[in-house]
Amino acid sequence: MEDSISLHSSPLRARRGGSREAIVEAAEPLFMKNGFGAVSMDELADAAGVARRTLYNQFAGKEEIFREMLLRVSAQIEGALPPGIETRGDVGEVLRLIATEIARLHARPGYLGFFRMVVADSRQFPWIAQAFAAVMDPMMERFARYLGYLTELAILYCPNPMFAAHQFTGLLNENSLWPMLMGREGALASAEDVVEETVHMFLKRYQLPIRKHSALNARDRK
Amino acid sequence: MEDSISLHSSPLRARRGGSREAIVEAAEPLFMKNGFGAVSMDELADAAGVARRTLYNQFAGKEEIFREMLLRVSAQIEGALPPGIETRGDVGEVLRLIATEIARLHARPGYLGFFRMVVADSRQFPWIAQAFAAVMDPMMERFARYLGYLTELAILYCPNPMFAAHQFTGLLNENSLWPMLMGREGALASAEDVVEETVHMFLKRYQLPIRKHSALNARDRK
DNA sequence: ATATAGATGCACTGGACAGTGCAATATGGT
DNA sequence: ACCATATTGCACTGTCCAGTGCATCTATAT
Numbered sequence: 001m002e003d004s005i006s007l008h009s010s011p012l013r014a015r016r017g018g019s020r021e022a023i024v025e026a027a028e029p030l031f032m033k034n035g036f037g038a039v040s041m042d043e044l045a046d047a048a049g050v051a052r053r054t055l056y057n058q059f060a061g062k063e064e065i066f067r068e069m070l071l072r073v074s075a076q077i078e079g080a081l082p083p084g085i086e087t088r089g090d091v092g093e094v095l096r097l098i099a100t101e102i103a104r105l106h107a108r109p110g111y112l113g114f115f116r117m118v119v120a121d122s123r124q125f126p127w128i129a130q131a132f133a134a135v136m137d138p139m140m141e142r143f144a145r146y147l148g149y150l151t152e153l154a155i156l157y158c159p160n161p162m163f164a165a166h167q168f169t170g171l172l173n174e175n176s177l178w179p180m181l182m183g184r185e186g187a188l189a190s191a192e193d194v195v196e197e198t199v200h201m202f203l204k205r206y207q208l209p210i211r212k213h214s215a216l217n218a219r220d221r222k
Numbered sequence: 223m224e225d226s227i228s229l230h231s232s233p234l235r236a237r238r239g240g241s242r243e244a245i246v247e248a249a250e251p252l253f254m255k256n257g258f259g260a261v262s263m264d265e266l267a268d269a270a271g272v273a274r275r276t277l278y279n280q281f282a283g284k285e286e287i288f289r290e291m292l293l294r295v296s297a298q299i300e301g302a303l304p305p306g307i308e309t310r311g312d313v314g315e316v317l318r319l320i321a322t323e324i325a326r327l328h329a330r331p332g333y334l335g336f337f338r339m340v341v342a343d344s345r346q347f348p349w350i351a352q353a354f355a356a357v358m359d360p361m362m363e364r365f366a367r368y369l370g371y372l373t374e375l376a377i378l379y380c381p382n383p384m385f386a387a388h389q390f391t392g393l394l395n396e397n398s399l400w401p402m403l404m405g406r407e408g409a410l411a412s413a414e415d416v417v418e419e420t421v422h423m424f425l426k427r428y429q430l431p432i433r434k435h436s437a438l439n440a441r442d443r444k
Numbered sequence: 445a446t447a448t449a450g451a452t453g454c455a456c457t458g459g460a461c462a463g464t465g466c467a468a469t470a471t472g473g474t
Numbered sequence: 475a476c477c478a479t480a481t482t483g484c485a486c487t488g489t490c491c492a493g494t495g496c497a498t499c500t501a502t503a504t
Contacts (some may be wrong), residue, residue, distance in 0.1 A: 019480080019481080034345065035342070035345060037259065038345070038346065040460080040461060040462085041461075041462065041463085042461085050481085050482090051481060051482045051483070052482090052483090053464095053481075053482065053483075053484090054480080054481060054482075056462095056463070056464080057480070057481075058480095061462075061463075062462070062463095116341055116342070116344075116345060118404070119338055119341045119342060119403055119404070120257070120338070120341060120342030120343075120345065121342075122338075122404070122405050123255075123256065123257065123260075123338060123342065124260065126405055129404050129405030130405065132404065133404060133405065133406075136404075160411070162410065163397065163410055163411055163415075163419070166396045166397050166400075166401075166410060167393055167396060167397070167419070167423065169396055170392040170393050170394075170395060170396025170397065170400070171389050171392050171393065171396075172392075173392060173395075173396060173400070174388045174389060174391060174392025174393075174395060174396075175385065175388050175389070175392065178388075178392070178395070179388075181341055182340070182341070182344065182351050182354065182355060182358075183344050183348055183351030183352065183355065184355075188384065188385055188388060189382070189385055193385075197385070197389070200427070201389065201423065201426075201427040204423075204426045204427045205422070205423040205426045205427070241450080241451075262490080262491060262492085263491075263492065263493085264491085272451080272452090273451060273452045273453070274452090274453090275451075275452065275453075275454090275494095276450085276451055276452075278492095278493065278494080279450070279451075279452095280450095283492075283493075284492070284493095445504100446503105446504090447502105447503090447504085448501100448502090448503090448504105449500105449501095449502090449503105450499105450500090450501090450502100451498100451499080451500075451501095452497105452498080452499070452500090453496105453497095453498085453499095454495105454496095454497095454498105455494105455495090455496095456493105456494080456495080456496105457492105457493085457494080457495105458491105458492090458493090458494105459490105459491090459492090460489105460490090460491090460492105461488105461489085461490090462487105462488090462489085462490105463486105463487085463488090463489105464485105464486080464487080464488105465484105465485090465486080465487105466483105466484095466485095466486105467482105467483095467484100468481105468482080468483085468484105469480100469481080469482070469483095470479105470480085470481070470482085471478100471479085471480080471481090472477105472478095472479090472480100473476105473477090473478090473479105474475100474476085474477085474478105
């Protein structure tokens with residue numbers, strides 16, 4: 001079934017086995033924008049440039065298309081924080097890097113719609129939230145592990161690293177993702193400012209006052 | 223039409239004019255839990271203990287019922303922060319009071335579903351987000367005004383009070399509302415701890431180091 | 445007791461949409 | 475040319491649901 005797909009993918013129109021790819025690809029922006037319930041199979045077929053019936057030849061139903069699309073997007077998100085960034089520069093530098101990557105993720109076209117979709121459709125389909133958590137949890141755990149590690153080294157003081165990690169992302173979300181989710185158009189501040197403020201506030205709280213002439217506290221409002 | 227409603231509301235069954243009330247009241251938990259699209263008029267009628275046809279006698283359609291329910295809930299939320307709390311105690315005390323009230327609001331049964339509903343259905347009906355913003359914005363503005371006032375008094379240093387206010391709520395949301403929204407069951411920390419940590423972190427960042435022996439910084443992790 | 449406003453039950457219409465069966469057709473490898 | 479396989483178009487079925495029209499009932503005010 002699936003292994004019979006030859007990988008040439010002609011530029012004109014993906015015929016002969018390439019339809020699965022084309023369908024999932026076309027489904028992505030649609031599901032992102034409108035959610036699971038509000039996208040009909042007709043729209044899906046039109047967007048993919050494929051007959052309605054082909055959808056049912058390639059997939060068991062609407063839900064399987066949605067699942068496949070979710071896998072694609074998850075893979076994209078998973079790659080947002082590349083491995084090894086924990087070793088670049090000092091604490092402030094690493095935190096700024098992490099915050100920047102998260103902000104960049106939020107700014108990706110369609111990510112907002114994706115988030116909205118997850119919140120909305122998890123009601124009817126709890127497995128959506130689970131799939132999303134399966135992507136986000138490892139990232140948060142990695143972040144928390146990093147904070148715990150720095151605490152052991154007496155660079156930070158985070159008695160509850162996972163809690164602190166959520167505070168960090170909370171500071172980021174509230175001024176970018178969250179307002180947009182509620183239908184706001186413009187952001188409250190530039191992405192750079194949000195990142196700077198988040199790192200600054202986090203360090204003000206968790207950085208141990210002792211140890212090496214702290215250049216990080218010298219900066220106030222950039 | 224509406225002014226003909228006599229206000230007796232018999233305990234047996236709200237007959238004779240009381241049906242509007244009963245319908246909106248019954249609609250509240252339903253719309254909260256399932257959102258606008260996923261509630262049928264039949265369910266609505268059953269829940270209100272009223273004939274399906276009566277819904278159409280009292281309301282123009284499903285949307286009007288929803289709108290009326292939204293007004294009810296908004297009124298409840300609006301009363302969460304009673305006026306005059308800005309004068310009780312010092313900064314830390316007031317912030318703790320505000321945080322506690324917000325946390326209490328989040329913990330209200332159904333509030334989570336309400337939030338989810340707003341995020342979900344604002345996609346199809348932008349006026350939902352607007353109605354919600356009409357309730358939340360004044361509260362945030364009041365909070366920001368308070369922070370600006372304290373900055374003028376040189377008690378805090380908040381160059382951007384609205385931004386700071388959102389940071390405050392962000393710290394609160396991320397550890398309670400947000401995880402639940404994504405299908406998590408248990409919270410990451412107790413509501414009290416989240417409140418304490420939020421106030422602590424906020425003051426660490428924005429309280430001016432000078433002025434009167436600060437008893438607020440003496441407390442670390444409660 | 446009687447009139448009246450509101451409540452009820454029921455049978456409709458019309459529309460949207462997921463999913464199926466089938467026969468005709470196009471495509472690419474051999 | 476030939477065959478296997480994917481694709482297409484179309485006509486279905488079944489379901490769910492919002493909204494309407496109408497005749498009948500019921501509680502309350504007078």
